[in-house]
Amino acid sequence: MSHPLPIRLPGLLLLALLVLGAGLGLRDPSPPDEPRFVLAARHMVESGQWVIPHRGSELYAHKPATFMWLQAAAYLLVHDWRVAFLLPSLLAALGTLWLTHDLTRRLYGRRAAIWAALGLLVVLQFGLQAKRAQIDMVLVFLTTLSMWGLLRHLLRGPDWPALWLGGFAAGLGTVTKGVGFLPLLALIPAIWTMRDGWHGGAGSRPSGARWWGLPLAFVLGTAVWLAPMLTVVLTSDDPALHAYAREILLRQTGERYANAWHHIQPPWYYLQVIFTLWLPGALLLPWLLPAWWRRLRRRDARLLVLLGWAVLVLAFFSASPGKREVYIFPALPLLCVAAAPLLPGLMRRRGVRLTLAGYALLLSLTALALGASGLLADPRWAQRLAEERALDAEALRMLLLWLLALGVGGLVLLGWSRLRRTGTALVLFTALLWVVYGLGLAPALDASSSARALMQRVGERIGPEAELGLLAWREQHLLQADRPARDFGFERPWEDQWHDAARWLGEQPQRRWLFVLDEALGDCVDRQRAEFIGRSNRRDWWLVPGDAVVPDCRPGFAPRPQGDASRD
Structure with a gap:
């Protein structure tokens, strides 16, 4: 078996563009996160003040301006906020697919490369983030770009320009969202592989003058935003600007990590994320984990760096009391690279094909049951949904029809595959899922969700x-x-x-x-x-x-939780 679809990289990117771009321009920004970023980007365009983001009359000190710059620049290009606010995430998703394919090609060959890219495309969290105007898809592009550069040098080098590019991307990622420095942790397992007996690496120990280019490139990456921001703050006597700098450089970084005040979750929270948002890939772990272990025992340097870095990312975020499902998202593309050479063999196993077909069958039946019951059988749950989400009758009807279409389409694909073409059916079902989401589900909810x-x-x-x-x-x-x-x-x-x-x-x-x-x-x-x-x-x-309003009345309220509420 070659791969799930007879497709090369240009065709895969075109497929991803059509699937992930479906619905572009059909909805407005909706919580969580999207409206605040667009609000800040719109203020930049209208005021001409691009350095310090605003949320209404207040300075917005919870995230750097980088992502909002991208949205504002997209608007200047297309002059339509409904399109512009989603463009950075869409382009970042396409770029991440290309980087995943190219890195896999360099480490494991062309055959594995298409498996890595298709594997990433079918994971639920990747598609969801590609179709949301949150920072995380752009962050993942930058962390993947950084790993692409670092690993070209560490595992296929020496390649000093690639190493410096990796450092610059990590710095730029850090001023996009504070954890953009995480790719630098790959140096830890990479140095370990430089011991005797590990094969598949070709890097050099971090010594010598040219290695100083890595921290210098990182600093240059952070300066893209830090330099203009600090210039504005340090040349001003406005106490609000100085408070802004303290908030974003101190409280929203170190304190937010070590002493989080919201999104508090238990240490095992990310296992729940992996076994839900990383479907269907997580279903392959019972086969992947033993295969990875056998390759590590053979001292495969490539796998140690890829998996070692993913484990470090997981450990880093698990140690903080504040957790969100998107935090470990940067590890996903590199895990797809690590799984890629094993996927052709796994897909020849009947148990694997049954598991993946069962996943698609479950989603199809769920969508079919929801759509059919809301339209034909017992509409009480649909009416409760309409009341909770303030949906009118036509929006509810369209939502249910699109769910019905997804369910029927999934069953047709599974019937066509007959278990022999499960990989192809899974890719096509994922494409159908995101097309239905973009053209039907999100627009049906839009008038209510976007307010x-x-x-x-x-x-x-x-x-x-x-x-x-x-x-x-x-x-x-x-x-x-x-x-x-x-x-x-x-x-x-x-x-x-x-x-x-x-x-x-x-x-x-x-x-x-x-x-x-x-x-x-x-x-x-x-x-x-x-x-x-x-x-x-x-x-x-x-x-x-x-x-x-009652004259001269001053109401009292219980204190609200501190911090930026990121979910509605």
Whole structure:
């Protein structure tokens, strides 16, 4: 058996472009994370201030500006935010596929290379991140680029320009998201392989003048963002800018890792991630692990570096109390490289083919059951979903029809494969999954998830001449507002926001309205005059006219958890 599809790299990249790009331009930014990045990128374009990101009236100090630069640059290229906000992730995904293929080709040959790229393409987390406007797909491109450069030197070198490129990419990754330095950990297993008896490596020990190019390249990579940011901060007397620098350089890096204040998970959390988001690849671990162990016992330097680095990444993130499923994502492409030479043999095993077919069958039957039951049998669960997500009848119907199509399509592919062409069926089923997601599922949920429908109702209710203020808001509300909206801070305590909002409303109570989260209404609003405007992102929202606020009232609220809430 050669590989699941009779395809070469250009065809694979074209397939990935069609599959991962399906639905581009059909939805707006939705939580988590997407609206805040687009909000900051839009501010850059509109204000011309690109160095320090903003979230409304506040400085945004939780992530460097690099990813937002990419989104803003994409907008200047295509002049459509619905397309521009997803372009960096899409291009990064294609680049990661190419790097995975090329690194595998250099380490294991052309036959294994296409297996590595296809293996990466079918993993759920890869497709999901490629179709989301989060930082992590761009980060994974940079960490994979860094490993590509480092391993070209360490395992197939000497190749000093590749080593320096790896250092630069690690530095750039660090100022894209703080953990971009992780590829440098590959030096630990690489140095170990330089002992006698390991084969497959061709590097040199890190000594000599040219090795100093690696840390220098890393520093140059970080300077892409650090240099302009520090220049702006150090040449200003604005205390807000100095607080911004302290927050992003200290609290959002070392303190966030060592003493995380949210996303607290147990040490074994990433096993759960591997056996869910890394499907179907995780299903092959019972066969891969013994095969990897046999090759390590034969002292294969390539495998030790690849797997050793992945283990170090897993250990690094497991040691922190704060964990998210995307944190270990950078290890995935390199694990696909490590698995690639074994996949042709594994796919000849009936047990492997049955396992992978069972995975596709389970997803197909689940989608079929959800779609059919919501449309034909018992629609109560679908109605509950519609109420929770504020979906109208047409959006719910389209969601269920697309689920039905996914289920039927998956069963047709499995029937066609007859277990002999399981690899091909799995690739085609994954393609079908992401096409259905991009063209059907995400657009059906979009009006609710992005808060577009809610903010349209807000604009229609208050009229074109009214002014709008936001209190206890989320980024999608400011992004979707149909007029310039006044905010009173994002991370400020609600009580302080109310103090400024009440004064603002009192100045022109007949034409000013306040958009408020239900929990933040407090006891300073006459609820007989306030209006419930709708539900979005599983929360209730109200409109408060200027004359509905109790004069000289200062509401009290329980302290909210500190930190940036990244999920709605």
